[in-house]
Amino acid sequence: MAETATAAPLRAHKLPWWRRLVRDRAVLLLALPGMAVIIVFQYLALGGNVIAFQDYQPYLGIGRSLWVGLENFQILFSGDPAFLSALRNTLVITLLQTIFVFPAPIVLALLLHSLVSNRVRQVVQSILYLPHFLSWVIVVAVFQQVLGGAGLLNNFLRSHGWEPVDIIGNSDAFYALITSQVVWKDTGWATILFLAVLAGIDRSLYEASAVDGASRWRQTWHITLPGMRPIIIMLLILKLGDSLSVGFEQLILQQEAVGLGVSEVLDTYVYNQGVVGGFWGVAAAVGLVKGLIGLILVLVANKTAHAFGEEGVYRA
Amino acid sequence: MSDTDTKPGTEPGGKPVTKPGATPGARKSATTRVTTGPAKRRTVVDGVAMPGLSERTIKGIVLTIACALVILPFVGIVSTSLATPEQVTEAGGFVLLPTGIDLSAYRMIFAGGVVTQALWISVIVTTVGTALSLALTTTLGWALSRRGAFGVRAMLLLVLISLLFSPGIIPSYLVVQRLGLLDSLWALIVPTSVSAFNVVVVRAFFVRLPAEVIDAARIDGASEWQLFWRIGLPLSKPVLAVVGLFYGVGYWNAFFNALLYMSDASKWPLQLVLRTYVVDGAQLGSQDLGIDAAAMPPQTSLQMAILVVSVVPVLIVYPFLQRHFAQGMLTGAVKG
Numbered sequence: 001m002a003e004t005a006t007a008a009p010l011r012a013h014k015l016p017w018w019r020r021l022v023r024d025r026a027v028l029l030l031a032l033p034g035m036a037v038i039i040v041f042q043y044l045a046l047g048g049n050v051i052a053f054q055d056y057q058p059y060l061g062i063g064r065s066l067w068v069g070l071e072n073f074q075i076l077f078s079g080d081p082a083f084l085s086a087l088r089n090t091l092v093i094t095l096l097q098t099i100f101v102f103p104a105p106i107v108l109a110l111l112l113h114s115l116v117s118n119r120v121r122q123v124v125q126s127i128l129y130l131p132h133f134l135s136w137v138i139v140v141a142v143f144q145q146v147l148g149g150a151g152l153l154n155n156f157l158r159s160h161g162w163e164p165v166d167i168i169g170n171s172d173a174f175y176a177l178i179t180s181q182v183v184w185k186d187t188g189w190a191t192i193l194f195l196a197v198l199a200g201i202d203r204s205l206y207e208a209s210a211v212d213g214a215s216r217w218r219q220t221w222h223i224t225l226p227g228m229r230p231i232i233i234m235l236l237i238l239k240l241g242d243s244l245s246v247g248f249e250q251l252i253l254q255q256e257a258v259g260l261g262v263s264e265v266l267d268t269y270v271y272n273q274g275v276v277g278g279f280w281g282v283a284a285a286v287g288l289v290k291g292l293i294g295l296i297l298v299l300v301a302n303k304t305a306h307a308f309g310e311e312g313v314y315r316a
Numbered sequence: 317m318s319d320t321d322t323k324p325g326t327e328p329g330g331k332p333v334t335k336p337g338a339t340p341g342a343r344k345s346a347t348t349r350v351t352t353g354p355a356k357r358r359t360v361v362d363g364v365a366m367p368g369l370s371e372r373t374i375k376g377i378v379l380t381i382a383c384a385l386v387i388l389p390f391v392g393i394v395s396t397s398l399a400t401p402e403q404v405t406e407a408g409g410f411v412l413l414p415t416g417i418d419l420s421a422y423r424m425i426f427a428g429g430v431v432t433q434a435l436w437i438s439v440i441v442t443t444v445g446t447a448l449s450l451a452l453t454t455t456l457g458w459a460l461s462r463r464g465a466f467g468v469r470a471m472l473l474l475v476l477i478s479l480l481f482s483p484g485i486i487p488s489y490l491v492v493q494r495l496g497l498l499d500s501l502w503a504l505i506v507p508t509s510v511s512a513f514n515v516v517v518v519r520a521f522f523v524r525l526p527a528e529v530i531d532a533a534r535i536d537g538a539s540e541w542q543l544f545w546r547i548g549l550p551l552s553k554p555v556l557a558v559v560g561l562f563y564g565v566g567y568w569n570a571f572f573n574a575l576l577y578m579s580d581a582s583k584w585p586l587q588l589v590l591r592t593y594v595v596d597g598a599q600l601g602s603q604d605l606g607i608d609a610a611a612m613p614p615q616t617s618l619q620m621a622i623l624v625v626s627v628v629p630v631l632i633v634y635p636f637l638q639r640h641f642a643q644g645m646l647t648g649a650v651k652g
Contacts, residue, residue: 017466024465026540034456035471037510041491042478048487062490108382111375116366126638127383133630133637135569137587141594141623142389145396145410150616152392152410184385206364216365241480248485249572253595267485274486275576287484295481 052285058278072285082260083286086269089262093246096175101182102239105190106232110224112191113198125195128188136249139185143177144168169257178250193231201227233310241298244290266290388412390627397421397620404614421613421621429605431622433582434589437501438568441585442629445505445567450560452510454552457518458544461525472519478512485576492577503577504570504585511566514559521555522548561637568629586626594619 015023052072054065075083108128115121131139146152147167154164167173205223214222248267255263264272266286274283298313305312367375392410398421399407399414425431459465460472483491488507497503525548533543549556571587578584584592592598600618602609 020466024462024467027459027462027465028467030455030540030544031459031468031471034452034459034510034515035474037452037506038475038478038512040495041488041507042481042483042512043474045483045487045491048490049484051486051490058493111378114364114367115375124379124383127386129638130631130634131386133565133569133634134627135571135587137571137590137595138569138623138627141590141619142393144595145393145620145623146389150410152389152412155407155410188386210365216367219364252575253571253591256596270485271576275489280486284484284486287486291481291484298480 049284049288051280052288054281056280056284058280068281072281073289075282075286076289082264083269085261086264086266090244090246090265093175093178093265094243096179097182097246098239098243100179101186102236104183104187106194106228108187109191109194109198110220113195113224125188125191129192130188131185132189134185136185136247136253139181140250140253143181143184147177171258171262174254174258174262178247178254181250182247193235194228197228197231198224230311233305234313237298237301237305237313240301241294243297244294393620393623393627397617397624399617401613401617404617410616418613418617420611421617422625424605424607424611424613424618425621425625427605427607429603429607430581430584430600431586431589431593431605431625434584434586435625437583438586438626441501441504441570442564442567445509446560446564448505449509449511449514449563449567450556453514453518453559453563454549454556455544456510457515458522458548460515460519461522461548462540463523475512475515479516489576498577499580499583501583504573505567508566508570508573511563514562518552518555518559521552525551558637561633564633565630565637568626586622590622590626594623 021028048062051062051065053067053069054062055068055071056062056065112121112124115124134142144151147165148154149164149166149168151168153167157164167177201223206219209219209223244266246265246267248265248271251263251265252268252271255268260272267290270283270287270290273279273286277283302312302314392412395414396404396411398417398419399411400416400418401420403411403415456475460468460475462468492498492503492507495506497506529547529551530543533547538546569587570585571591574585574588578588581588593600599615602612
């Protein structure tokens with residue numbers, strides 16, 4: 001936080017609140033439209049979760065739908081196969097993403113950072129950041145065109161007399177496919193934070209260690225990686241909080257091709273049950289529990305990080 | 317300095333330590349020669365020894381493959397959309413190098429059918445949405461930068477906390493339904509019009525404006541609105557450019573909102589049309605395009621043309637976005 005450059009704080013806490021309200025009305029007026037959107041779509045929206053305790057019928061609305069207590073939450077414990085399958089798929093995909101997707105940008109950032117030529121690095125960065133700005137619809141379409149039955153890869157294989165491979169729509173290959181889609185789309189972009197941190201590591205540490213005869217590998221191990229630790233921990237905490245949300249758009253786009261058995265996750269389950277299937281109460285109950293668990297995970301992970309002397313995401 | 321800003325780490329994303337002005341790709345190199353071993357002389361840049369030849373070769377290969385994996389699919393898509401119908405049919409789909417150029421696929425999708433319609437909707441949603449988002453984000457960001465003003469701390473807290481949770485799919489749907497926005501283009505704009513993250517970025521920029529300028533203007537009798545309009549906005553053009561481009565790309569790419577809120581297919585944006593005809597492979601008939609059935613190019617050419625049309629706007633703004641990554645986004649987001 002920059003201590004020096006402060007844009008003149010208005011004098012506070014000297015006047016009664018209503019005088020300050022009148023004095024600062026212009027500021028409040030400027031804040032009003034934006035705050036209204038955040039309050040309505042973030043905070044008031046939370047109120048919609050009450051239908052988790054209702055037998056919600058759209059034509060009756062929240063006001064007149066029947067209250068059913070915790071009945072909708074029974075789906076979580078009743079061993080419903082569709083729910084359990086969605087839960088299992090979510091956990092499997094999260095695990096795969098933590099193992100394969102999370103470390104990829106760290107490795108790539110170290111690689112890019114070690115390039116001596118700024119010019120080369122900038123060109124490579126420009127190319128690798130690009131897929132992040134494409135929508136999931138485009139990414140899924142691109143993968144189909146490259147790996148699908150009549151795609152680039154299979155055309156190449158066939159033209160050389162080899163057997164085509166079955167990837168798109170094959171449930172056995174699905175997790176490999178979606179993991180590589182995420183890696184393709186976001187690895188480049190995710191390096192941006194790591195590169196910023198790497199650029200901020202004190203150069204004199206490297207110079208001093210070089211004089212002491214440290215090799216490049218030792219410098220990486222003893223200077224670079226410790227310098228990246230806070231951001232890695234912060235991103236791991238955020239990832240943990242998000243661990244029950246795995247790529248809604250990415251998966252819903254591919255459900256038709258591969259079937260619900262492997263591709264139904266908690267988010268798509270909520271959408272398919274509620275908006276598509278009309279089981280609003282059950283969908284809201286699952287969504288509510290999912291959201292609460294996510295929040296608890298972030299808070300607990302953040303506390304744990306503090307306990308280990310790390311900064312974490314925030315300090316309250 | 318108000319207490320809101322001195323309390324460490326109240327802002328998510330505000331933690332990573334970056335030296336002021338340190339941005340990726342902008343570091344000055346000092347090349348020196350030092351002797352690291354008895355017989356070995358190696359060039360040292362900024363205290364890091366130059367990599368050996370084999371290491372540089374491996375890096376080169378890895379990065380070349382990575383770049384090719386990003387670029388090749390695009391080449392294939394553009395080529396297929398341009399290739400002649402005969403070549404596409406013969407290849408059974410994807411074409412990597414077109415032998416001749418045939419623009420009929422593009423003419424067909426611009427002939428006034430479903431794709432043209434969806435394109436217009438996406439253009440309208442993107443322009444109106446970006447303008448609205450910028451207006452709401454800058455005014456809110458400015459207000460939240462006026463530390464000490466009534467209610468600013470509470471509002472900032474509400475904005476920051478909203479970063480930690482999402483209300484969920486069903487509650488979001490109910491709000492939009494309640495507001496009567498289902499099947500209205502506003503449903504594609506209003507719910508996502510204010511990104512709390514962007515508000516924090518813009519605010520961080522306003523907070524850093526030199527205090528003397530604002531004080532001087534206020535002594536000269538400038539109103540709050542004049543401070544914002546005459547000083548805040550002109551001085552923050554770079555960050556507004558990035559935030560605006562990010563909003564624009566977001567609206568253009570938005571798929572989930574449309575899927576959730578638009579059941580009327582005549583109001584679908586391009587991304588939903590792309591899903592229907594490209595991802596799900598529904599056949600585009602001549603009546604969908606409003607053209608003569610005899611003139612239909614192969615489905616693959618049409619699909620690739622739709623894909624190209626939805627990618628091109630992103631490719632056009634990308635260089636501008638890119639130029640600002642370092643200055644705008646990172647200074648705000650990383651240094652909090």
